[in-house]
Amino acid sequence: MxxxxxxxxxxxxxxxxxxxxxxxxxxAKAKDxxxxxxxxxxxxxPAYDRVHLSEYFAGKTADDLTMAPLDWYFDNGIKLHLSDxxxxxxxxxxxxxxxxxxxxxxxxxxxxxxxxxxVPPIPGVEKDxxxxxxxxxxxxxxxxxxxxxxxxxxxxGGLLGLEAAKxxxxxxxxxxxxxxxxxxxxxxxxxxxxxxxxxxxxxSLGLQIHLNKNTQEIAGDGIITAMNFADGSKLExxxxxxxxxxxxxxxxxxxxxxxxxxxGGIVVNDKLQTSDPHIFAIGECALHDHMxxxxxxxxxxxxxxxxxxxxNGAKEFKAYDMSTKLKLIGVDVASFGNAFISEPDCQTIVYxxxxxxxxxRINISNDxxxxxxxxxxxxxxxxxxxLQTVNNKLVLPKDPENLILGARGGEEDSGAxxxxxxxxxxxxxxxxxxxxxxxxxxxxxxxHSVDGLKKCTKAGTGCGGCVPMVKDLMLGTMKxxxxxxxNIICEHFDYTRQxxxxxxxxxxxxxxxxxxxxxxxxxxxxxxxxxxxxxLASLWNDMILAKGNDIxxxxxxxxxxxxxxxxxxxxxxRIPGGExxxxxxxVIGTVAKKYNLYxxxxxxxxxxxxxxxxNDLPVIWEELIAAGFESGHAYGKALRTVKSCVGSTWCRxxxxxxxxxxxxxxxxxxxxxAPHKFKGGVSGCVRECAEAQAKDFGIIATEKGWNLYxxxxxxxxxxxxxxxxxxxxxxxxxxxxxxxxMFYIKTAEPLTRTATWLNKMDGGIAYLKDVVVxxxxxxxxxxxxxxxxxxxNYKCEWKEAIENESIRKRFSHxxxxxxxxxxxxxxxxxxxxKRALEWVK
Amino acid sequence: MLFGGREIMTxxxxxxxxxxxxxxxxxxxxxxxxxxxxxxxxxxxxxxxxGEWYATQNLCPHRQQMVLARGMIGxxxxxxxxxxxxxxxTFSLESGQCLSGDAYEIKTYPVKIEDGMxxxxx
Ligand SMILES: Cc1cc2nc3c(=O)[nH]c(=O)nc-3n(C[C@H](O)[C@H](O)[C@H](O)COP(=O)(O)OP(=O)(O)OC[C@H]3O[C@@H](n4cnc5c(N)ncnc54)[C@H](O)[C@@H]3O)c2cc1C
Ligand code: SF4
Ligand code: SF4
Ligand code: FES
Numbered sequence: 007m008x009x010x011x012x013x014x015x016x017x018x019x020x021x022x023x024x025x026x027x028x029x030x031x032x033x034a035k036a037k038d039x040x041x042x043x044x045x046x047x048x049x050x051x052p053a054y055d056r057v058h059l060s061e062y063f064a065g066k067t068a069d070d071l072t073m074a075p076l077d078w079y080f081d082n083g084i085k086l087h088l089s090d091x092x093x094x095x096x097x098x099x100x101x102x103x104x105x106x107x108x109x110x111x112x113x114x115x116x117x118x119x120x121x122x123x124x125v126p127p128i129p130g131v132e133k134d135x136x137x138x139x140x141x142x143x144x145x146x147x148x149x150x151x152x153x154x155x156x157x158x159x160x161x162x163g164g165l166l167g168l169e170a171a172k173x174x175x176x177x178x179x180x181x182x183x184x185x186x187x188x189x190x191x192x193x194x195x196x197x198x199x200x201x202x203x204x205x206x207x208x209x210s211l212g213l214q215i216h217l218n219k220n221t222q223e224i225a226g227d228g229i230i231t232a233m234n235f236a237d238g239s240k241l242e243x244x245x246x247x248x249x250x251x252x253x254x255x256x257x258x259x260x261x262x263x264x265x266x267x268x269x270g271g272i273v274v275n276d277k278l279q280t281s282d283p284h285i286f287a288i289g290e291c292a293l294h295d296h297m298x299x300x301x302x303x304x305x306x307x308x309x310x311x312x313x314x315x316x317x318n319g320a321k322e323f324k325a326y327d328m329s330t331k332l333k334l335i336g337v338d339v340a341s342f343g344n345a346f347i348s349e350p351d352c353q354t355i356v357y358x359x360x361x362x363x364x365x366x367r368i369n370i371s372n373d374x375x376x377x378x379x380x381x382x383x384x385x386x387x388x389x390x391x392x393l394q395t396v397n398n399k400l401v402l403p404k405d406p407e408n409l410i411l412g413a414r415g416g417e418e419d420s421g422a423x424x425x426x427x428x429x430x431x432x433x434x435x436x437x438x439x440x441x442x443x444x445x446x447x448x449x450x451x452x453x454h455s456v457d458g459l460k461k462c463t464k465a466g467t468g469c470g471g472c473v474p475m476v477k478d479l480m481l482g483t484m485k486x487x488x489x490x491x492x493n494i495i496c497e498h499f500d501y502t503r504q505x506x507x508x509x510x511x512x513x514x515x516x517x518x519x520x521x522x523x524x525x526x527x528x529x530x531x532x533x534x535x536x537x538x539x540x541x542l543a544s545l546w547n548d549m550i551l552a553k554g555n556d557i558x559x560x561x562x563x564x565x566x567x568x569x570x571x572x573x574x575x576x577x578x579x580r581i582p583g584g585e586x587x588x589x590x591x592x593v594i595g596t597v598a599k600k601y602n603l604y605x606x607x608x609x610x611x612x613x614x615x616x617x618x619x620x621n622d623l624p625v626i627w628e629e630l631i632a633a634g635f636e637s638g639h640a641y642g643k644a645l646r647t648v649k650s651c652v653g654s655t656w657c658r659x660x661x662x663x664x665x666x667x668x669x670x671x672x673x674x675x676x677x678x679x680a681p682h683k684f685k686g687g688v689s690g691c692v693r694e695c696a697e698a699q700a701k702d703f704g705i706i707a708t709e710k711g712w713n714l715y716x717x718x719x720x721x722x723x724x725x726x727x728x729x730x731x732x733x734x735x736x737x738x739x740x741x742x743x744x745x746x747x748m749f750y751i752k753t754a755e756p757l758t759r760t761a762t763w764l765n766k767m768d769g770g771i772a773y774l775k776d777v778v779v780x781x782x783x784x785x786x787x788x789x790x791x792x793x794x795x796x797x798x799n800y801k802c803e804w805k806e807a808i809e810n811e812s813i814r815k816r817f818s819h820x821x822x823x824x825x826x827x828x829x830x831x832x833x834x835x836x837x838x839x840k841r842a843l844e845w846v847k
Numbered sequence: 848m849l850f851g852g853r854e855i856m857t858x859x860x861x862x863x864x865x866x867x868x869x870x871x872x873x874x875x876x877x878x879x880x881x882x883x884x885x886x887x888x889x890x891x892x893x894x895x896x897x898g899e900w901y902a903t904q905n906l907c908p909h910r911q912q913m914v915l916a917r918g919m920i921g922x923x924x925x926x927x928x929x930x931x932x933x934x935x936x937t938f939s940l941e942s943g944q945c946l947s948g949d950a951y952e953i954k955t956y957p958v959k960i961e962d963g964m965x966x967x968x969x
């Protein structure tokens with residue numbers, strides 16, 4: 007399709023998801039064609055991921071959502087004009103002109119102008135506090151308004167409406183209402199029974215849902231105060247989001263005489279050409295066969311087709327599969343294939359569990375051979391497999407109900423399903439990646455991580471829905487090649503940490519040897535011993551040096567101190583929140599002097615005493631404990647410190663008493679064992695002097711309460727903690743912390759900090775937040791109870807150790823000469839103190 | 848010979864010198880302890896799980912630290928081993944070979960138990 011000259015001039019109108027994808031594909035395909043691409047975008051920023059817009063409220067920034075940075079356009083020679091919409095097309099001259107007056111010629115013009123929110127003509131829609139939800143700017147305005155709003159509503163109970171409702175929940179509104187005109191939610195995707203279950207489930211998560219409601223007026227004097235309905239009822243709200251459908255942006259096309267549909271949309275043929283063969287339309291503005299596709303995957307497919315055709319390929323757009331799977335406020339909803347076909351045209355199998363909020367329906371051909379489509383609410387785990395079964399016309403098993411119920415009683419073979427698919431099965435529909443391509447990368451190019459596969463195949467980078475399947479394929483392929491893939495603990499335990507955690511818990515095993523006898527083999531090692539010891543400690547919080555378990559502890563835990571160069575130990579008494587009396591400071595000084603210890607203030611606002619002989623540890627602690635100190639657990643995979651700033655007690659900016667909160671939280675979680683160490687911080691205002699966002703959990707005072715951040719990290723790979731709750735009370739904050747920490751303790755791999763744990767988590771921060779704040783897994787109560795058990799079981803380990811003669815005896819370097827200290831220990835002077843002798847290198 | 852007021856008994860046989868190191872109760876089950884014999888630090892391991900006793904030098908050859916007795920013991924395949932608490936290098940309790948891929952080697956000593964006492968041959 008080139009024009010004879012050397013350079014192909016392409017102008018793209020709209021820099022949204024599809025417009026961007028088109029540029030990316032065109033550049034990739036144009037191997038021997040020289041391109042001159044100009045892009046005009048109306049929005050002030052380069053294309054971003056609109057599908058994940060709601061994550062903005064859950065802590066993502068505009069940068070996180072960006073599809074490609076500005077450099078990318080520059081590096082690929084694309085002239086990008088932002089904040090400059092196209093206002094006119096001169097089809098004769100083949101030029102476009104922009105709002106700022108630029109005139110650019112094209113050989114081919116691609117319209118990717120997307121759509122706008124459809125706003126029904128309800129009186130009062132222009133009032134303050136009424137929003138649409140489509141762009142980052144919309145989000146910014148909603149966020150600003152939500153600060154002074156208490157009750158919010160959304161008009162529209164479809165996919166986008168429920169996304170908007172989630173955004174209102176995330177913004178922390180006290181009440182969120184969903185108003186739907188139809189008798190059911192998501193009328194395009196699910197049936198009445200599915201909607202009933204979804205409604206009940208969403209209501210239990212805090213939404214108030216009103217069906218069959220026709221909004222007649224938006225009341226208020228300049229700013230919204232209430233909504234009046236056709237049935238005479240009224241709802242007081244101070245914020246409203248309208249999400250009643252989309253309206254294709256066809257105004258420029260219309261103006262230049264291109265054919266548009268009667269209800270909007272730029273008419274295109276199978277090549278996605280408009281009525282002018284030099285102009286294409288793709289994405290949400292294109293009307294193909296009377297259909298507007300309001301999802302990103304078909305838009306990407308359109309981008310691919312036009313890019314291919316411009317590079318002399320030949321591809322046509324066919325009616326697109328509108329199967330979708332979404333997580334709405336933590337509830338899975340999926341519909342695939344022909345979801346609504348019903349008897350007598352097919353046989354329908356339905357599974358419904360009202361108490362768990364699960365509804366599943368599959369439609370099967372009358373000859374029992376093929377799966378035609380279905381609906382899943384509450385649990386969509388089988389979605390990918392079911393969709394593949396429909397799309398690849400796989401012959402159904404004898405008992406098709408097993409597809410939604412899972413094989414009962416038999417061997418489970420979750421991974422085997424995907425491996426049985428044909429090589430050309432489309433796994434990622436957003437990026438058109440097949441099973442064959444993924445397996446090839448895994449097998450031939452040894453790509454063994456989902457992230458790696460995302461990079462080289464782009465699978466899973468669109469809506470992300472196929473990621474679990476990509477992972478299964480990766481694991482399946484690796485298994486076929488004999489590569490061991492489960493994250494098992496070590497050669498002695500064929501379990502992951504989480505599996506072992508559950509087994510130990512259910513079987514109530516309390517010693518390392520007991521666990522090894524029952525679930526392990528061989529004699530254990532330095533990997534599984536501390537891992538199991540940590541599980542035991544997290545489960546029962548018994549004295550960690552209880553007989554038999556002491557030897558399973560790493561040296562630091564075994565001697566309740568941190569081993570340092572030269573074989574001496576450091577001693578760290580707990581100083582909760584960094585608050586300490588002069589009397590206690592003097593005791594630390596006296597002890598340090600007496601036992602000749604080097605002292606240093608740590609990063610966690612406490613004092614570390616270095617250079618203690620093993621033999622001296624019990625006497626040192628005896629003196630510290632007598633003065634009221636407790637173990638600081640600096641040696642354990644446990645809570646270190648909760649750092650605080652001085653807050654409202656002294657600081658002129660302080661909003662609340664951050665020290666008191668830090669002391670309370672540190673005392674609450676002290677001694678609790680976890681997969682790795684964890685730290686906290688509490689700041690008295692946004693100035694953040696306690697650096698709480700660099701901690702595993704961070705609490706920052708706000709005007710109305712506290713903001714809670716989780717999964718931050720200093721250390722080698724710094725990472726900011728992410729916001730999961732806004733303006734909450736102290737009680738709620740502690741409640742969420744209980745759940746968060748216990749969930750981490752139960753599910754993280756050994757030696758995984760919270761940040762890494764989060765980075766590996768499917769669904770990321772949005773999922774974690776759903777679990778912790780919205781209780782999407784229904785385990786909040788269990789987590790809180792388990793945490794309470796651990797807290798109640800707390801005892802200072804050092805107090806127990808010095809009071810127990812047989813434990814105390816272990817603190818000698820020579821068993822045959824307990825009073826002799828290790829003669830190999832040596833120090834050298836350093837400033838006014840000393841340091842460990844450098845070791846050989 | 849006297850050390851720290853304690854007498855160390857040596858028993859000479861035809862080929863080896865057995866030195867009484869400590870009593871079996873002084874070394875924790877499935878763990879280790881260090882004894883001082885003739886100014887030498889020796890790590891003794893009570894591998895209850897395997898029903899075996901082992902003795903090695905206490906010095907970790909990696910950074911020359913006197914700590915092996917404080918390491919965790921276990922097995923790699925069938926090979927009994929100890930892991931240094933500092934950088935987790937592991938050493939065979941039988942051959943003394945470093946099992947984590949370095950060229951280090953530690954000394955190992957024969958051990959025997961008689962009348963509840965641990966004897967090491969040095
Ligand atoms: C909150 C939300 C959640 C969603 N969730 C999902 C989901 O879970 N799954 C899914 O598949 N889809 C989802 N979608 C839909 C998906 O985002 C769209 O299908 C997709 O963004 C369409 O891409 P597009 O490029 O066609 O349009 P857009 O992304 O809207 O981009 C069009 C761009 O063109 C610009 N433009 C318009 N006119 C002009 C002009 N004259 N000159 C220059 N620029 C112009 C617009 O400002 C815009 O930036 C969601 C949408 C929203 C809003
Ligand atoms: S974070 Fe705020 S309250 Fe705390 S010390 Fe800094 S300025 Fe003061
Ligand atoms: S940063 Fe490195 S050197 Fe410093 S205390 Fe931590 S581990 Fe030791
Ligand atoms: S000192 Fe023993 S492993 Fe480094």
